[in-house]
Amino acid sequence: MKKYTLHMVVNGEEISIETKPNATLLEVLRDELNLMEVKEGCGQGDCGACAVILDGKAVNSCLTLAMQAEGREITTLSGLNKNGKIHPLQKSFVSHGAIQCGFCTPGMIMSAKALLDKNPHPTRDEIKIAISGNLCRCTGYKKIIEAIEAVTKGKEEKEGENVRA
Amino acid sequence: MSELKLIGKPAQRYDARDKALGITKYGADFVMPGMLHAKVLRSKYPSAKILSINTHEAERLPGVKAIITAKDVPYNERASNVVGQTTEIGAIQAIQPVLAKDRVRFLGEPIALIAAESLEIAEKATNLIKVDYEKLPVVSDPIEAMKPSSPLVHEGSNILAKWKIAKGDIEKGFKESDVIVENTYYTQFQDHAYMELEGGVAWIDNDEVINIRLTTQVIEHYRDVAKVLGVPESKIRVIGTFIGGGFGGKEDVTVETFLALLVQKTKKPVKLIYTREESILAHDKRHPFVMKYKTGAKKNGKLVALKAELVSDAGAYAYLSPWVLLYATVHASGPYDIPNIKVDSKTVYTNNIFTSAFRCFGGTQVCFAYESQMDELAHKLGMDSLKIREINYIKRGEKLPAGQRIESTVALTETASRAWKALEKPNKSKKGKRIGRGFASMMQSYGRLTMLHDSSHAWVGIEMDGSLIIRTGVPDLGGGQGSSLVQIASEILGIPGEDISIHLTDSSLTPLAGTTTATRQLYMSGNAVLQASRNLRNMILSRASQMLNVSKEELDLTDKKVIVKKGKKEIPLVDVVKEMAADGLPRNSFAMFNAPFSKPLNSEMEQYERVFPDFTFGTQAAEVEIDEETGKIKVTQLVSSYDVGRVVNRNSVEGQMEGGAVMGIGYALLEDIKSEKGIIQAKNLAQYLIPTSLDVPEVKTIILESKTGLGPFGAKGIGEPSMTPTAAAIANAIYDATGIRFTSLPITPEKIIMALKKKE
Numbered sequence: 001m002k003k004y005t006l007h008m009v010v011n012g013e014e015i016s017i018e019t020k021p022n023a024t025l026l027e028v029l030r031d032e033l034n035l036m037e038v039k040e041g042c043g044q045g046d047c048g049a050c051a052v053i054l055d056g057k058a059v060n061s062c063l064t065l066a067m068q069a070e071g072r073e074i075t076t077l078s079g080l081n082k083n084g085k086i087h088p089l090q091k092s093f094v095s096h097g098a099i100q101c102g103f104c105t106p107g108m109i110m111s112a113k114a115l116l117d118k119n120p121h122p123t124r125d126e127i128k129i130a131i132s133g134n135l136c137r138c139t140g141y142k143k144i145i146e147a148i149e150a151v152t153k154g155k156e157e158k159e160g161e162n163v164r165a
Numbered sequence: 166m167s168e169l170k171l172i173g174k175p176a177q178r179y180d181a182r183d184k185a186l187g188i189t190k191y192g193a194d195f196v197m198p199g200m201l202h203a204k205v206l207r208s209k210y211p212s213a214k215i216l217s218i219n220t221h222e223a224e225r226l227p228g229v230k231a232i233i234t235a236k237d238v239p240y241n242e243r244a245s246n247v248v249g250q251t252t253e254i255g256a257i258q259a260i261q262p263v264l265a266k267d268r269v270r271f272l273g274e275p276i277a278l279i280a281a282e283s284l285e286i287a288e289k290a291t292n293l294i295k296v297d298y299e300k301l302p303v304v305s306d307p308i309e310a311m312k313p314s315s316p317l318v319h320e321g322s323n324i325l326a327k328w329k330i331a332k333g334d335i336e337k338g339f340k341e342s343d344v345i346v347e348n349t350y351y352t353q354f355q356d357h358a359y360m361e362l363e364g365g366v367a368w369i370d371n372d373e374v375i376n377i378r379l380t381t382q383v384i385e386h387y388r389d390v391a392k393v394l395g396v397p398e399s400k401i402r403v404i405g406t407f408i409g410g411g412f413g414g415k416e417d418v419t420v421e422t423f424l425a426l427l428v429q430k431t432k433k434p435v436k437l438i439y440t441r442e443e444s445i446l447a448h449d450k451r452h453p454f455v456m457k458y459k460t461g462a463k464k465n466g467k468l469v470a471l472k473a474e475l476v477s478d479a480g481a482y483a484y485l486s487p488w489v490l491l492y493a494t495v496h497a498s499g500p501y502d503i504p505n506i507k508v509d510s511k512t513v514y515t516n517n518i519f520t521s522a523f524r525c526f527g528g529t530q531v532c533f534a535y536e537s538q539m540d541e542l543a544h545k546l547g548m549d550s551l552k553i554r555e556i557n558y559i560k561r562g563e564k565l566p567a568g569q570r571i572e573s574t575v576a577l578t579e580t581a582s583r584a585w586k587a588l589e590k591p592n593k594s595k596k597g598k599r600i601g602r603g604f605a606s607m608m609q610s611y612g613r614l615t616m617l618h619d620s621s622h623a624w625v626g627i628e629m630d631g632s633l634i635i636r637t638g639v640p641d642l643g644g645g646q647g648s649s650l651v652q653i654a655s656e657i658l659g660i661p662g663e664d665i666s667i668h669l670t671d672s673s674l675t676p677l678a679g680t681t682t683a684t685r686q687l688y689m690s691g692n693a694v695l696q697a698s699r700n701l702r703n704m705i706l707s708r709a710s711q712m713l714n715v716s717k718e719e720l721d722l723t724d725k726k727v728i729v730k731k732g733k734k735e736i737p738l739v740d741v742v743k744e745m746a747a748d749g750l751p752r753n754s755f756a757m758f759n760a761p762f763s764k765p766l767n768s769e770m771e772q773y774e775r776v777f778p779d780f781t782f783g784t785q786a787a788e789v790e791i792d793e794e795t796g797k798i799k800v801t802q803l804v805s806s807y808d809v810g811r812v813v814n815r816n817s818v819e820g821q822m823e824g825g826a827v828m829g830i831g832y833a834l835l836e837d838i839k840s841e842k843g844i845i846q847a848k849n850l851a852q853y854l855i856p857t858s859l860d861v862p863e864v865k866t867i868i869l870e871s872k873t874g875l876g877p878f879g880a881k882g883i884g885e886p887s888m889t890p891t892a893a894a895i896a897n898a899i900y901d902a903t904g905i906r907f908t909s910l911p912i913t914p915e916k917i918i919m920a921l922k923k924k925e
Contacts, residue, residue: 036194037187039409041360042441046850049360077187090185094177097816100824101643102184103191103360103409128858135855137359137410138643139820140827142863 008069010035011079019066026050026061028069029076037077037106041135048134051107052076058114060133077106080113088151089113096147100138108134112148121152170723171656172878173870175815178648179662180407180641191409192364192380197434200366201230202284203427204291205437206277207446208269209298211305211481211516211843212316215267216297218277223293228286231430232294233278235266238426239395242266248487249767250326257326259483260319263393263422269298270318270481271518272843273446280427280435303843307478307513308455318481318514325479326487328494330508330567331771338470338505342461346541350458350534351909352892354478354838355451355831356847357523358855361409363448364438367424370402374673375425378404382415382640383680384672389418390425401425405640405670408681412828413522414448416682417484442848449521450838452477452489452512454530460538466546466553468503471538471566475510475531480519486512489520491766492610493527495776498566499535500577500608501557506566516843522682524828528609529889533910536605536893540900550897551581554606561873568772573881574871576808577606577782583867584786584806597793600801601902604786605893610777611684611882612875615763619685622676623693625654625701626753629746631725631739633660635667638675639690644884645817646686650694652814653877657698658705659722660738676755684882687813688778691877693758700754708750709741760875779875781886783807785826787894791902793921796914800830800895806867810874810881821887823864829891831856834911 003018010033019028026043029035029052038061041049045063052061053075080087089109092098099105108131115122115130122130127148128141136144183189220232235241241263246256265274277294281287302316309315310323317323339345365379377390387401394401408415420437427435439447454477461470475493479486490512497508525532539557543550558577564570585604594600613619623637635654641647651665668675678690702722709727710717713734721730728735745752763775788802805822812818835854839846847853874881892910900906905920 036190039191039360040193041362042850044441044849044851046441047360081186086182086186090182093185094181097175097178097181097820099178099181099184100645100820101359101361101408101410102181102189103643105184106187109185132857132859135358135360135850135857137357137412137828137855138824140823140825140864141858141861142823143816143820145858145863 004067006066006070008071009073011075012082021067023066024062025064025066025069028066029061035076035078039103039106041103048107048111049104051110051134053110053114056114056117058111077109089148092147092150096143096150098139098143098147104134104136108136108144116152124149169656169878171652173812173815176652178645178814178817179651180648189407191361192406193362193438195366195378197366197368200434200436201280201282201431202287203423203435203437204279204287205275205423206279206291206294208265208272208274208276210269210300211272212301212303213269213298214301215265215269216299219295220277223279223290226286226290226293228282229279229290230282230433231280231427232290233426233430234276235262235264238263238393240393243392247326247483249765250487251767259325261482271516272845273518274481278423278427280431303516305515305517305840305843307476307515310513310515311511318516323514325483325512325514326490327768328491328510329771330494330506332566333505335470335472335505335507339461342469343464344542344545345459345461346538346545347459348538348541348906348908350456350537352454352530352533353910354453354518354840355523355836356445356838356853357412357414357448358850358853359410359412359414362439362441362444363415363419365420365424366434366436367428368434369428369432374400374402375428376402376404377421377424378406379419379421380406380408380415381419381421382408382411382642382682384638384640384670385677385680386418386421387672390422393422394425394429402673408640408642411642412524413526413682416522416680417449419448441850445845445848445853449484449519451523452486452520452527452530454493456531456534458534458538460542462542462546464546466548466556468501468557470505471498471503473497473508475508477512478517478520479512479514480517481514482519484519484521486520489522489527493531495567495773496528496608497531497535499532500559500575500606500782502559502563503566517840518845524885525609525889526683526885528885529832529892532605532607532889533893533896536890537896537906537908540603540897541906551585554581567776569775569777571780573779573873574808575782576869576871577784579869580782580784580806580808581606584784584804587804587865587867588786588788588802591788599791599793599902600788601898601900602786602788603894603897603901604784605890605897606784607886607890608780608782609886609889610780612688612760612778613683613685615761615775615778616765618762619679619689619760620757621678621689621693622755622757623678623690623697624676624753624755625694625697627701627742629742631660631742632664633658635665635694636675637690637694638670638672638678639686640670640681642681644821645814646681649687649813649817650690653691653694654698657695657702660725664725684884684886687880688876688882689758689760691880693756695877696758697754697756700756704751705741708745709736712736712741712744779881781807781809781881781883783886785890785894787898789895789898789902791899791917796917798834798899798912798914798917800862803830803862804865804867805887807883807886808869808871808881809883810876811870811872811879812868813877813880818868818883819866821883822866825887826864826891827856827861829888830861830895832910833892833895837911
């Protein structure tokens with residue numbers, strides 16, 4: 001199959017990469033760019049584990065063709081740590097016990113980030129709507145909602161310590 | 166032991182930070198240089214003869230490195246004795262092939278394994294393999310399957326296993342009853358729907374050891390893999406990863422045997438990850454049960470007789486069905502004292518997807534039945550539903566109807582009254598909506614069957630800089646299993662969590678700790694780590710007492726220091742460790758913890774002296790709002806109240822209780838794999854619906870601590886019990902709202918609408 005050169009900005013870095021036209025963004029991020037924090041839970045857009053932020057909007061990368069990302073900006077979970085600090089959402093998820101198996105966490109945090117970027121003070125109901133495309137089988141969602149709300153209320157507004165000591 | 170410093174507090178889990186940063190590696194995240202990609206060819210039919218398998222075309226496809234069918238598997242057919250089931254000529258055997266040879270018994274049964282240079286080639290090759298089938302009759306209803314006219318799934322009989330309980334005189338019991346309630350309850354197939362799909366990567370190492378790194382609840386399946394391959398058990402190493410959820414679905418063998426076979430053949434690393442659709446086809450489901458219940462009580466509410474006939478659908482292969490049935494049988498009467506009882510249970514082969522372990526392990530199906538019965542009795546007697554249960558709850562020191570004596574606290578009166586009171590003021594009834602409330606109490610064992618002589622091992626050692634290493638073969642399912650062990654060692658040795666590294670889940674390098682199933686890891690491995698940590702503490706304090714010239718009893722370990730409790734003297738822990746090294750003293754401890762042992766059970770027994778180590782007791786209360794027009798059921802409140810014995814990590818306990826209850830809401834209202842004539846209807850997460858953040862209330866938790874459990878510091882288990890009573894509580898709330906008793910799960914809007922219409 002013919003390959004095409006894809007240009008995009010991933011976590012602040014300009015990338016150009018050869019890719020097949022039928023490759024999904026999820027495949028390129030994981031298999032080509034080694035961004036293993038982007039998880040595949042269903043491959044059909046049902047679970048949200050692969051959510052990334054594309055031009056400010058949380059999308060399921062398994063339903064996005066890589067070529068659709070041409071010239072656009074993508075943020076994955078590790079993109080939140082580019083400055084070497086732990087992001088307030090990450091810190092809050094840890095301190096609120098919002099992480100059990102952790103498999104939904106990367107997508108969940110990206111959906112929360114996309115929400116807070118647009119709406120820094122959402123209600124609890126708005127939080128629930130924002131993460132309703134992200135399935136979690138372990139937590140029952142309560143602690144995830146609390147973790148996100150704590151950030152909006154400034155309880156976890158500070159960035160954390162360095163990511164790797 | 167002085168007062169506990171860490172145990173019981175909401176601790177940050179040591180593994181949470183890496184998970185938040187996306188650093189944690191799961192089964193699908195590992196790659197090996199030069200690895201091949203694998204696929205599995207699966208049966209298209211639920212019941213058919215395989216006339217031929219033609220792999221020629223697939224083999225000729227460039228890039229295909231191996232194709233394995235039944236004839237290539239060294240020991241393809243595995244026979245195991247069905248637990249406790251005997252006939253005059255010997256134990257009943259369950260036969261299971263690794264790959265189907267001449268017969269398929271369920272849709273999705275594995276037939277061939279393919280390894281190729283890329284996933285695309287492997288997929289293409291899978292489609293090029295030609296299988297000629299001759300369709301055979303399908304039996305998909307366990308009741309039908311028991312009839313003599315039914316097609317047989319295996320040779321002999323479709324009845325795989327039976328158990329029973331009998332006590333007192335059941336007929337006399339019903340004669341003495343003032344009120345009798347009779348109902349038949351039905352439950353459905355439930356999928357675990359963990360977020361992480363099954364998968365892993367395997368490679369061959371020095372000395373012909375086959376290493377399999379995968380997501381699994383049971384690393385000890387290396388023994389099964391070795392048997393299939395025909396190699397010594399020491400030549401198979403299973404390395405577990407952090408698990409992206411399991412709930413019992415990663416308890417049976419998943420991809421490990423397939424990977425090992427392909428590695429054995431190709432000598433190259435191989436990776437195999439299931440798709441979601443394949444996952445749903447390939448792993449077990451929760452057993453559907455048909456449960457005929459008859460319960461009798463006196464006017465004053467005292468239970469006098471309970472008769473239950475349970476039939477569970479085992480699907481096409483045995484797996485853990487006989488064990489799940491035993492659990493269901495022993496739990497069938499619930500946490501109640503009943504003088505006359507008769508339970509007869511059977512698990513039956515069908516051509517449905519096989520059923521096996523799932524959180525609650527037979528406990529939630531019977532709870533739906535016995536707690537619906539209790540509510541019915543209360544209504545018939547015009548009694549308060551709390552009151553009737555209070556009268557009948559089993560008490561500590563009494564024997565369950567099945568025979569086992571309850572040795573720990575039964576705090577049900579308290580869990581029930583507190584759960585009920587914690588429901589907030591009812592939401593105001595709006596036009597077209599009906600509000601109802603209900604609750605359900607439960608018991609659920611923790612720890613494996615005592616006849617299995619369960620044990621766990623742990624190794625704890627201190628480094629020269631005072632940091633600590635724990636080694637134990639515990640698979641971390643996501644419940645914080647590893648983290649709680651760190652907390653326990655930290656508590657005993659006074660070493661902060663950040664200075665402790667724990668190495669988990671490696672069948673060759675970590676001492677075997679058993680399965681992460683049966684709500685057993687905190688109980689079993691928690692005790693092993695506790696014991697090893699106490700031994701090490703003793704060694705350190707012995708040497709320190711010589712250095713400080715005081716008795717050991719006067720010393721304590723805190724903050725990496727040895728301190729004299731009633732004095733000002735202290736020395737750094739590292740100084741003691743250095744002295745121990747200089748003296749050639751051991752600086753580590755290896756401990757084994759054994760659960761209580763008991764004699765094997767068999768299906769002829771009517772009473773069981775001991776089946777489980779102990780039980781967890783609790784209650785959930787629910788409020789529902791039902792839309793009369795659409796039938797939509799919204800759970801508006803859910804309170805979960807348990808005696809957990811002792812909290813180790815408060816966050817983790819709450820996490821189990823919240824997550825378990827939400828899984829229970831899914832089970833009660835949404836989830837159904839829908840097998841029609843052996844064909845699964847819900848094949849992905851768009852068709853198989855699990856609760857989202859919009860479908861559930863924020864679960865309120867009430868945690869009691871009797872400190873009478875068998876786990877560390879008196880802990881009981883909460884992983885599985887957290888889900889057991891949810892469906893029953895919701896069904897009782899729906900009855901309160903509608904006056905209709907729903908006896909089959911899930912309770913869908915369609916069922917509500919039909920029933921409301923019928924009632925009018």
